[in-house]
Amino acid sequence: xxxxxxxxxxxxxxxxxxxxxxxxxxxxxxxxxxxxxxxxxxxxxxxxxxxxxxxxxxxxxxxxxxxxxxxxxxxxxxxxxxxxxxxxxxxxxxxxxxxxxxxxxxxxxxxxxxxxxxxxxxxxxxxxxxxxxxxxxxxxxxxxxxxxxxxxxxxxxxxxxxxxxxxxxxxxxxxxxxxxxxxxxxxxxxxxxxxxxxxxxxxxxxxxxxxxxxxxxxxxxxxxxxxxxxxxxxxxxxxxxxxxxxxxxxxxxxxxxxxxxxxxxxxxxxxxxxxxxxxxxxxxxxxxxxxxxxxxxxxxxxxxxxxxxxxxxxxxxxxxxxxxxxxxxxxxxxxxxxxxxxxxxxxxxxxxxxxxxxxxxxxxxxxxxxxxxxxxxxxxxxxxxxxxxxxxxxxxxxxxxxxxxxxxxxxxxxxxxxxxxxxxxxxxxxxxxxxxxxxxxxxxxxxxxxxxxxxxxxxxxxxxxxxxxxxxxxxxxxx
RNA sequence: GGCCCCAUCGACUAACGGUUAGGUCACCACCCUUUCAAGGUGGCAGUACGGGUUCGAAUCCCGUUGGGGUCACCA
Numbered sequence: 001x002x003x004x005x006x007x008x009x010x011x012x013x014x015x016x017x018x019x020x021x022x023x024x025x026x027x028x029x030x031x032x033x034x035x036x037x038x039x040x041x042x043x044x045x046x047x048x049x050x051x052x053x054x055x056x057x058x059x060x061x062x063x064x065x066x067x068x069x070x071x072x073x074x075x076x077x078x079x080x081x082x083x084x085x086x087x088x089x090x091x092x093x094x095x096x097x098x099x100x101x102x103x104x105x106x107x108x109x110x111x112x113x114x115x116x117x118x119x120x121x122x123x124x125x126x127x128x129x130x131x132x133x134x135x136x137x138x139x140x141x142x143x144x145x146x147x148x149x150x151x152x153x154x155x156x157x158x159x160x161x162x163x164x165x166x167x168x169x170x171x172x173x174x175x176x177x178x179x180x181x182x183x184x185x186x187x188x189x190x191x192x193x194x195x196x197x198x199x200x201x202x203x204x205x206x207x208x209x210x211x212x213x214x215x216x217x218x219x220x221x222x223x224x225x226x227x228x229x230x231x232x233x234x235x236x237x238x239x240x241x242x243x244x245x246x247x248x249x250x251x252x253x254x255x256x257x258x259x260x261x262x263x264x265x266x267x268x269x270x271x272x273x274x275x276x277x278x279x280x281x282x283x284x285x286x287x288x289x290x291x292x293x294x295x296x297x298x299x300x301x302x303x304x305x306x307x308x309x310x311x312x313x314x315x316x317x318x319x320x321x322x323x324x325x326x327x328x329x330x331x332x333x334x335x336x337x338x339x340x341x342x343x344x345x346x347x348x349x350x351x352x353x354x355x356x357x358x359x360x361x362x363x364x365x366x367x368x369x370x371x372x373x374x375x376x377x378x379x380x381x382x383x384x385x386x387x388x389x390x391x392x393x394x395x396x397x398x399x400x401x402x403x404x405x406x407x408x409x410x411x412x413x414x415x416x417x418x419x420x421x422x423x424x425x426x427x428x429x430x431x432x433x434x435x436x437x438x439x440x441x442x443x444x445x446x447x448x449x450x451x452x453x454x455x456x457x458x459x460x461x462x463x464x465x466x467x468x469x470x471x472x473x474x475x476x477x478x479x
Numbered sequence: 480g481g482c483c484c485c486a487u488c489g490a491c492u493a494a495c496g497g498u499u500a501g502g503u504c505a506c507c508a509c510c511c512u513u514u515c516a517a518g519g520u521g522g523c524a525g526u527a528c529g530g531g532u533u534c535g536a537a538u539c540c541c542g543u544u545g546g547g548g549u550c551a552c553c554a
Contacts, residue, residue, distance in 0.1 A: 010554045045553050110552080117551095126481045127550070156552055174484070183482045183550090191552040198554045222483060222549040243484085250490080252546060283491065283503095290493040291502055310485095310492080313547065317490045320504045330517075367517040393514090441513050453515035 003035025004212050007061075007068070008202065010042045011053035014263035015060045017316065018217060018247040018255055021281040025244060026215050027066045028282070028304035038209060039071035040081045042202070044195045054082070060264050064274045065297050078209045083201050090196035093204050093234070094157045094189055102233030103189055105145055106136035106158050129158065129186040157190040159199070159226060159233075167225040172213070172242040172306050179225045187226055199223065203230040206239055215242045215306070218313075219254070242306050245285045246313040255316050271344065271373025272321070276328040280321045284314040294327060322370045329366050337362035340372055348376035350383040360463055364455045379454070382464065385472070386450030393452035397442035403477045405433070406447075409440065410470055417466045422458040447476035 007023040009015065030037035039061070041054045058071060070076025080086065097103035106129075108116075116134060117127045131138060136158070137145045149155060162181045171177055189200040196204070206214060221243045231238040247255040255262055261270075267277055279295055287310075288295065288303035295303070329337075338359030345353050361382045362375060369378050380387055412429055414421040430437055445457050448469055454460060461469045 008554095012554075042554065048553065106552095108552095113551085121480095124480080128481090154552090158552095171484095177483075179483065185550070188552045193552075195552090197552070202554090217548095218484070219548060220554090223554095225483095245485085246548070248547080254548070280491095285491090287492055289502095293491090293503055312485050314492090315490055317504070320491065323504055326517090365516095368515060437513060445514065451514090455515085457513060 001212060002210075003030060003033040004038065004210050005030050005035065005215055006038040006040050006206070006209065006211050008040040008042050008205075008216075009057055010045070010048070011050055011057065012045075012048045013050050013053060014265050015057050016255075016262050017264055017267070017277075017281060018262070020060070020064060020066075020264050020277075021247065021284060022215065022217055022244060023061055023066050024064070024278060024281060025286070025304075025306075025309070028301055029213065029215060029306060030069075031301040032304045035212070036069045037067065038076065038081065038211070039068040040205060040209070041072055041083060042198065043082060043084045044198065044201050046084070046193075046195065056265075060268070063268060064264070064278055066278075081209075083196075083205065086201075086205070087195060089208070090200055090204055091190065091194065094196070094200060097159075097189065097230075097233050098157060100233060100235075102160055102229070103157050104131075104137040104160050105149070105155050106134060106188075107140070107148055107153055107155050108134050108136070109154075126183075131160075131186055154192040156188045156192050158186045159189055159229060161186050161226075161229060167228055169224060169228045169238065169241060171221075171224075172240055173245075173309050174221075174243060174311055177221070177224070181225075184225050184229070187223075189230075199226050199230065203227050203234075207231070207234070207236050211239050213240045213242060213306075215244065218243045218246050242309070245310055247284060248313045248315045250315055250317075252313070252315065254313075260316075260318060267321075271371040272325050273328045273332075273372075276325040277321070279328075280324045284316065285310050293324070294331075326370045329369070329372055334359040334363050337366070337372060341375060344373050345376050345383060348380070350376060353383060357463075364459060364463060368453070368455065381449040381451065381454075382460075386448075389446065389450040389476075390452050393442070394446050397438075397446065405440070406443065406473060406477050410473055413466065413470065415466070417462060419456075419458040419462045422461055426458075443476075444473065447473045 005026045007026045009019055009023075027037050029035070039058065041057075043049055043054070054072060058068070058073065061068070068074065070079060070081065072079075072081050094103060098105070112134065116130060120127045120130070133139070140148070161184045165181045166178050167181055167184065168176060168178045187199055188197050190196055205211075224241060224243075228238055249255055249259040251259070261267060264277070268274070275297065278297065279293075279300075282295070282300055283293065286304070286308055288300070288305075288308065335355070338355040341358040341362050342353060342355055345351075345358065361379055362372065364382075365375055365379045366372070369375060376383070409426070409429055412425055414425050426440060427437075430440060441457055445452070445454065448457070448461065448464065
């Protein structure tokens with residue numbers, strides 16, 4: 001059997017990191033099995049549409065390294081993959097359900113439905129469409145139903161859920177799921193505006209696109225019985241289902257805004273590496289081995305196994321993401337870092353920096369930051385005169401080096417400018433004067449970087465060059 | 480509340496029914512050291528609870544408790 005999976009987001013805003021993980025698992029599963037990964041845009045709710053959201057999903061997934069073999073832009077054998085462009089497909093299918101007795105017409109207004117729910121709530125009954133008391137094909141009779149339809153009365157088509165028995169299906173992550181039919185609602189399949197609801201469009205599309213495995217978030221588990229009923233109503237073979245554990249806030253509720261960033265865009269904007277984010281996300285709910293944390297996308301593809309996906313939700317721990325990003329930062333090639341750093345420098349007004357120099361600075365400072373994007377501020381002094389000087393640091397060490405000592409040192413600074421020569425020069429100077437390193441290193445660091453923290457001073461000085469260092473030291477010598 | 484799902488260190492997780500319950504993040508200590516990191520070493524810390532089944536249970540079964548999801552003409 002050919003594996004065909006799909007990622008089917010609704011274009012109602014930014015891509016959620018939970019959505020990205022779902023997309024990732026679909027992608028890993030497809031690639032692992034040499035199958036096809038489809039992107040389908042589920043935009044049947046025209047009221048919630050956000051302009052450009054779908055294109056943004058594609059863009060963000062591409063940034064993340066997730067590829068779609070068939071998508072709205074790529075098309076494919078079964079395209080288009082935008083549901084609002086496929087509306088004419090769903091209506092005949094709803095019709096088929098009507099004919100086979102798996103669905104029925106209903107004419108209730110929003111007010112009537114509200115009243116019904118209120119009534120049931122008061123009576124302490126579970127709110128669920130009451131087929132026997134509302135205005136539908138069954139209570140009205142066929143004749144009245146046809147009259148209303150001919151009179152263009154607003155109508156919907158609802159799923160006819162059996163009154164008794166149970167609905168069961170197998171989930172690849174959770175095993176057998178059994179739900180009493182009496183607990184399943186007669187959901188609307190075709191809305192009065194003629195658009196299908198999620199349930200109908202989803203099932204019809206999954207079937208027509210020959211989706212073999214539906215891999216989606218656990219929040220869809222409760223509606224899966226309806227989907228199973230739809231497959232039965234159509235006489236179709238349902239796909240395999242795999243419901244992924246949810247991503248959680250620290251308080252264990254479903255990951256949401258309010259408790260931190262949830263948009264992939266946010267992490268991208270902050271400067272997280274896409275491969276680090278993906279690596280981190282992949283390990284939330286799945287673990288290929290017991291003793292490693294860092295995996296390349298290719299490794300993940302070759303090791304991915306739905307059977308090893310966890311059932312319990314996973315807390316999104318930003319600390320671990322930060323650690324992972326820092327780990328990636330320390331392992332990336334100097335060229336890659338330089339290239340990535342340039343635009344970040346531009347953003348801070350540092351123009352004309354060569355990628356060679358940017359690379360060197362990145363390597364110099366990468367062990368001290370979590371994000372590459374911190375370097376323009378953390379290491380501003382590598383690109384311009386320090387914007388400000390840490391006064392507390394200066395005051396703490398002010399008594400250590402006298403002006404005359406610094407003047408004397410400047411005169412001895414080597415012409416052959418390197419970390420080693422600087423180290424040797426300073427140390428022999430200290431020996432000659434009989435003073436400790438701290439007496440000179442802190443005043444120098446302050447003068448050259450303005451900051452109390454940073455990389456090794458001699459390495460920093462080597463990169464900065466003789467002229468800049470001498471000038472900065474002179475500028476900080478009190479008159 | 481109904482229904483469904485879930486339950487190993489604070490977090491992510493590993494463990495054919497037989498392990499001193501392992502690794503990673505975080506945290507703590509020490510080492511290294513020119514500040515801060517990084518790195519190294521060590522440490523703290525867990526099978527929710529109660530019953531079964533079994534020679535033997537984190538693992539299988541039942542219950543309890545706890546947590547979560549979901550109950551729209553949204554997806």
